[in-house]
Structures are given as structure tokens and as C-alpha cells.
Amino acid sequence: RKEVEQDPGPFNVPEGATVAFNCTYSNSASQSFFWYRQDCRKEPKLLMSVYSSGNEDGRFTAQLNRASQYISLLIRDSKLSDSATYLCVVNNDRGSTLGRLYFGRGTQLTVWP
Amino acid sequence: DTGVSQDPRHKITKRGQNVTFRCDPISEHNRLYWYRQTLGQGPEFLTYFQNEAQLEKSRLLSDRFSAERPKGSFSTLEIQRTEQGDSAMYLCASSLGDSAISDTGELFFGEGSRLTVL
Numbered sequence: 701r702k703e704v705e706q707d708p709g710p711f712n713v714p715e716g717a718t719v720a721f722n723c724t725y726s727n728s729a730s731q732s733f734f735w736y737r738q739d740c741r742k743e744p745k746l747l748m749s750v751y752s753s754g755n756e757d758g759r760f761t762a763q764l765n766r767a768s769q770y771i772s773l774l775i776r777d778s779k780l781s782d783s784a785t786y787l788c789v790v791n792n793d794r795g796s797t798l799g800r801l802y803f804g805r806g807t808q809l810t811v812w813p
Numbered sequence: 814d815t816g817v818s819q820d821p822r823h824k825i826t827k828r829g830q831n832v833t834f835r836c837d838p839i840s841e842h843n844r845l846y847w848y849r850q851t852l853g854q855g856p857e858f859l860t861y862f863q864n865e866a867q868l869e870k871s872r873l874l875s876d877r878f879s880a881e882r883p884k885g886s887f888s889t890l891e892i893q894r895t896e897q898g899d900s901a902m903y904l905c906a907s908s909l910g911d912s913a914i915s916d917t918g919e920l921f922f923g924e925g926s927r928l929t930v931l
Contacts, residue, residue: 704855706855708853742924743904743922743923743924743925744856744904744920744922745922746919746920787855787856799861799868799869800858800861800869800871801846801858801920802858803848803855803856803857804855805853805854805855806854806855
């Protein structure tokens with residue numbers, strides 16, 4: 701069983717739409733959670749961390765449900781520039797430093813005009 | 814440019830040849846990671862270093878793969894006797910990795926070294 705499971709999509713939405721991505725993780729002891737964004741043929745970059753209480757950064761909202769081992773990312777008012785692959789990422793190491801990060805396969809989003 | 818740099822960006826080789834990739838992390842970062850990514854998949858962990866110590870290796874890292882970080886700065890990843898299944902993007906990343914300093918938990922990736930094995 702994979703550590704992180706994501707629906708690969710693709711999601712094709714019009715500008716202005718709201719879109720939600722989900723992922724599940726298998727290790728109940730997982731410590732920290734992230735969403736990374738990867739543009740086509742580029743390296744992954746951190747989009748946002750995911751906190752237990754949920755957190756928001758502009759048009760992006762991340763939620764964590766530890767009981768269900770489920771992470772979500774909501775994008776409101778989609779922009780053309782949001783087109784990318786969104787990677788769900790989990791860290792199982794304790795402490796403030798990162799060890800091995802487990803990446804999902806990514807969910808591809810295309811926003812059309 | 815003070816980001817993570819990788820070299821070469823592209824490598825085409827014949828099956829059975831050896832290849833070596835180099836990664837220069839962000840200078841103040843203690844941790845250095847190697848990942849491999851194939852089309853349609855997320856990055857898969859290979860190994861990581863804390864300074865010069867290799868702390869963890871994935872089972873993906875067969876005995877044909879070896880990584881070093883001799884002085885705790887740059888790192889090399891060597892693949893011996895390459896196979897067509899080794900064709901992938903090899904990503905290097907670095908992070909602060911110092912529990913005494915606030916760590917945002919962010920990995921900073923290089924642009925990757927794309928390997929094609931013919």
C-alpha cells in the first residue's frame with residue numbers, strides 16, 4: 701500500500717471555479733503534512749503546510765483530518781496560473797526537522813479561460 | 814543564483830554505462846536529499862544526508878546506486894551499469910535540518926538531472 705494516495709485527475713475547470721483535491725495517507729503516526737506545486741517540467745515547490753486546525757493562504761485552504769488520515773486542498777476563484785500538478789506530501793519523522801518525505805503521485809489541474 | 818543546482822541537466826547514455834550526477838545545495842542547509850521522479854508519478858525518496866552522514870536509504874537504492882556527500886557540502890549520485898528502468902528525473906533537494914533553528918519544513922528542489930538510458 702502506498703504511503704500517500706491521490707486522485708491523479710486531471711481536473712479541468714474554468715477560471716473562477718472552486719476546486720478541491722484530496723489525499724489519504726496510510727501511516728497514522730505521520731507528523732507533518734504539506735502541499736507542493738509542480739509546474740510542467742519544473743521542480744516541486746512548497747505551496748503550503750497543513751496544520752491540524754486547518755489553514756488558509758489567500759485563495760488556498762488546507763485541511764487535515766487525522767482520524768480519517770485525510771488531507772484536502774481547496775482553491776477558490778481559480779486563475780489560469782493555478783494550472784499545475786499538486787502533490788500531497790507527508791513526513792513521518794518526529795521533531796522539527798524533515799527526514800524522508802512521501803509524495804503522492806500528484807493531481808493535475810488545468811484552468812481554462 | 815543561491816538555489817540548489819544540479820549538473821548535468823540532461824544525460825543520455827547507453828545501457829551498461831556509469832553516470833554521475835552532482836548536486837550543490839543551498840549553502841547553509843545541512844540536509845540534502847535525492848529523489849527520483851518518472852512521468853506521471855510523484856518524487857520517490859532515494860536517500861538523504863545530514864551534513865556528511867547518510868541517514869537513510871530507500872530500498873529503491875540498489876547496489877548499483879551510491880551517493881556521497883564527502884564534506885557535507887555538495888553531493889554526488891552515481892549509477893553503475895545503467896538499465897533502461899533507470900531513466901527518470903533525478904531531483905536533489907536541501908533543507909535547513911537544524912532543530913535549533915526554526916525550520917519551516919520546506920524542501921528546496923533543484924531543477925533536476927534527466928537521465929535517458931538507451
